Amino acid sequence: MALVLTEEQAMIRDAADGFFRDAAPPAAFRKLRDAKDATGFDRDLWRQMAEQGFAGVLVPEAHGGAGLGFVAAGLIQEAVGRNLTLSPLLSTAILAASALVAGGTEEQRAQYLPQIASGERLFALAADEQARHAPHAIATTAEASGNGFKLNGCKTFVLDGHVADTLIVAARTDDGITLFLVDAKAPGVATERTIMVDQRNAAEVTLTDVQVDGADVLGGVGGGAALLDRILDAGRACLAAELLGVSQQSFDTTIDYLKQREQFGQKIGSFQALQHRAAHLFCEVELARSATLRALQALDAGEDRAPMFVSLAKAKAGDVAKLASNEGVQMHGGIGMTDDYDIGFYMKRARAAGETFGDAGFHGDRLARLMGY
Amino acid sequence: MxxxxxxxxxxxxxxxxxxxxxxxxxxxxxxxxxxxxxxxxxxxxxxxxxxxxxxxxxxxxxxxxxxxxxxxxxxxxxxxxxxxxxxxxxxxxxxSFGIWMLGPALLKYGSEAQKLEHLPKIARGEIRWCQGYSEPGAGSDLASLRTSAVLDGDEYVVNGQKVWTSYADKADWIFCLVRTHPDAPKHLGISFLLFDMASPGVTTSPIRLISGASPFCQTFFDDVRVPAANLMGEAGKGWDIAKYLLTHEREMIGAMDFSAGGRDSVSQIAARTIGLDGEVLGDPILRTDIVRHEIDAWAFGLTMERVKDQAKAGQGVGALSSMLKYYGTELNKQRQELLMSVGGSDSLQWEGDDGDQSRSWLRSRANSIEGGTSEINLNIIAKRVLQLPGA
Incomplete structure (x- = not known):
């Protein structure tokens, strides 16, 4: 497959760019932050995103979605990254939709997928239990109980956990890891929102004797590890796209600044010390773009090597976003450290999104293992 | 299909x-x-x-x-x-430098007679070309070159010295930048001449490099007479041709070790040489360095693919040859440094087949100098792509 966007994808990119620039620019992010908004995002914006087909980007048309695939989802996430848009896109439209498409029963898909596409139900993936991403290190237990299971354990870094209607919980059963769809309001579920450096929603979720039905198993008992990897890979590839947007916007903003700011009687962009760093950064952003597009295409094509491309993209895009935003702050000088300027927001988001579902170290290790070393 | x-x-x-x-x-x-x-x-x-x-x-x-x-x-x-x-x-x-460098320039700037004379001989490998660009006083500042060509009747008389002329001692013909208009601004006084290295007055002298090999020469021109018909393009417009040709040269150097395809990755060589400890390479620190390198190398390979696909789809991406040259050569140097570490004391051998690694390592250091240094290519990206102001 050629590493270029199809005409349809180029239209989706233009539509997403225009939508988020108008409806959810960095100024909107700042406003929500300053208001200490309890929801953490704008529900009206989420409704509009559903109308645009963004919420249903991965939901098949048969279930009321747009069925556009991962490249399209990545393009939307890239626009989100450029604009720092707050929304449940990742947790609901990407992670939960991928989970249900890949692992849901006919009944589960019919029930939940249309609600994802319409934006009416929010999901959260409750997988991580450690501060450093280690998705298979799960201590939460699911013991057989009645005609279902009883869940006990603690989950951390549950994105959008405090607003979710339904949690996707990874727990240990006798024969491995199993995923469960859990009503967030079920007795025994306690959710505590944590405020993070990038203002994204995350929560600590404690499960105490939470009773779930056998019909709420997602992807078969004991079959959760492989499914969890697929869900995470969908999220990682789209996070790589968001990180690409963060990089590109940091880079563009910084280049503009280099062309405006004067010191020593000349534009600082004329100084070779800055020019070479900017030119190097340009190359790095292009590399992140290539790796990200390839990963998204690999997911769309269902390639066996998709996990390798995903880890490549997440590692590279994460490192580049850190570099681009760090260099952005440095090249802005003093004002780059001020809250008035947006560049600091990008540095915070690069750090958080880079950490989410594995940083460059995690994915470098995974890539090396997949390649046999 | x-x-x-x-x-x-x-x-x-x-x-x-x-x-x-x-x-x-x-x-x-x-x-x-x-x-x-x-x-x-x-x-x-x-x-x-x-x-x-x-x-x-x-x-x-x-x-x-x-x-x-x-x-x-x-x-x-x-x-x-x-x-x-x-x-x-x-x-x-x-x-062939004829294929990689001169050919594309001949196709764009050569006269019909020049194309018919030179291109078929390049294609059949009958004539080997070398590139007369750098001079002792004109390296990164190539346009300050001083080799002169003075018109005398229907011939140019060429005098001067080139340096870093790859394989000049083995080449049959040279494509050579000469100054025909000494009073014009430096970029506007340059012309592009083609001539036979067997012409009287041409001498070459190989330069021994740190790798022990001598792929480069000093080339001297002493009253070399070149038919005026061997001028390519217009007199005084040689710099445009020189730059066009350099974009091809840079793509060639940047891509050299990535288009090969079949070559073993550092990790494959390391796994063979060092061995695995369970599922992972026996040397965990080196493993980290290798995977960082391979992430970049892989992403770079994909970028070359994307650039080609975009060109095919009619989506131009400006000054990319500089990006490919800069990043590709830096990666190749990094690869050679890693291979030296993987080989340990074995890679320090100098003689016999075992000496290949140390010589490849030393050779690779030239990658980011020849055909425009990394710094010159960063300058080009800054100016042409990012349009940052001049100093």
């Missing part, structure tokens, strides 16, 4: 099977395995047979027009040919 392309593949496969000698289906192991052609080429029987067969079909330059000795293939057909050659493990029949 279309039926005609399918038919072309079948035909090509059969022709390659029939015409590629068995000896030419093994990996290139030493310098003498690379065929450079030229009047004085010392080729083995199979090398000669392979070059002649491919040259006769124009498949040494698949996409050049047939009228100039090329294969006249479309981009898609050329891709098929390349993939069929890979399938067979076939070596490139001809390595």
């Amino acid at each position: 279309s039926d005609t392309l399918d038919a072309f593949r079948i035909e090509t496969r059969a022709w390659l099977e029939a015409n590629c000698p068995a000896e030419m289906r093994t990996p290139v192991a030493r310098d003498s395995d690379v065929c450079w052609g030229g009047r004085n080429a010392k080729l083995s029987g199979p090398q000669r047979a392979w070059l002649d067969a491919m040259g006769a079909k124009g498949w040494t330059v698949p996409e050049w027009p047939a009228a100039y000795g090329g294969g006249g293939l479309s981009k898609d057909e050329a891709k098929v040919l390349a993939s069929e050659m890979r399938r067979l493990g076939a070596r490139s029949p001809l390595s």
Whole structure:
């Protein structure tokens, strides 16, 4: 497959760019932050995103979605990254939709997928239990109980956990890891929102004797590890796209600044010390773009090597976003450290999104293992 | 895939099977395995047979027009040919600065007579070219070159000195930047001349490098008489041609070790040399360095692919040759540093076959100097792509 966007994808990119620039620019992010908004995002914006087909980007048309695939989802996430848009896109439209498409029963898909596409139900993936991403290190237990299971354990870094209607919980059963769809309001579920450096929603979720039905198993008992990897890979590839947007916007903003700011009687962009760093950064952003597009295409094509491309993209895009935003702050000088300027927001988001579902170290290790070393 | 392309593949496969000698289906192991052609080429029987067969079909330059000795293939057909050659493990029949550098410039700027005279001989490997660009006082500041060419009747008289002329001692002809207008601003006084290295007054002297090899020469011109008809393009407009040619040179150098395809990755070599401890490389610190390198190398390879695909789709990406040159050569140096570490004391050997690694390492250090240093290419990206102001 050629590493270029199809005409349809180029239209989706233009539509997403225009939508988020108008409806959810960095100024909107700042406003929500300053208001200490309890929801953490704008529900009206989420409704509009559903109308645009963004919420249903991965939901098949048969279930009321747009069925556009991962490249399209990545393009939307890239626009989100450029604009720092707050929304449940990742947790609901990407992670939960991928989970249900890949692992849901006919009944589960019919029930939940249309609600994802319409934006009416929010999901959260409750997988991580450690501060450093280690998705298979799960201590939460699911013991057989009645005609279902009883869940006990603690989950951390549950994105959008405090607003979710339904949690996707990874727990240990006798024969491995199993995923469960859990009503967030079920007795025994306690959710505590944590405020993070990038203002994204995350929560600590404690499960105490939470009773779930056998019909709420997602992807078969004991079959959760492989499914969890697929869900995470969908999220990682789209996070790589968001990180690409963060990089590109940091880079563009910084280049503009280099062309405006004067010191020593000349534009600082004329100084070779800055020019070479900017030119190097340009190359790095292009590399992140290539790796990200390839990963998204690999997911769309269902390639066996998709996990390798995903880890490549997440590692590279994460490192580049850190570099681009760090260099952005440095090249802005003093004002780059001020809250008035947006560049600091990008540095915070690069750090958080880079950490989410594995940083460059995690994915470098995974890539090396997949390649046999 | 279309039926005609399918038919072309079948035909090509059969022709390659029939015409590629068995000896030419093994990996290139030493310098003498690379065929450079030229009047004085010392080729083995199979090398000669392979070059002649491919040259006769124009498949040494698949996409050049047939009228100039090329294969006249479309981009898609050329891709098929390349993939069929890979399938067979076939070596490139001809390595040539004529193909990589001069050819594209001749096609764009050469007169019809010049194209007809030179391109077919390049395609068949009959004439080996060298590049007369750098001078002792004109390295990164190439446009300050001083080799002079003065018109005398219908001949130019060339005097001056070039340096870092790759394989000048083995080349038949030179494409050479000369100053024809000494009073014009430095970029506007340069012309592009083609002439025979056997002309009276041309002498070469190899330069011994830190790798022990001498691929580069000093080249001296002492009243060399060159027919005025050998001027390519207009007098005084040689800098445009020089820059155009450099973009091809940079793409070539940047891509050199990534287009090869079949070459082992650092991790494969490390796994063989160092061995695994369970599922992971026995040296965990080196493993981290290697995976960081391979992430970049892989992302770079994908970027080269994307650039090609975008060009095919008519989406130009400006000054990319500088990006490919800069990043590709820095990666290759990093690869060689890692291979030195992987080999440990073995890679410090200097003589015999074991000495190859240390010499490759030393050779690679030139990658980010030749054809425009990394710093010059960063300058170009800053100015042409990012449009940052001049100092």
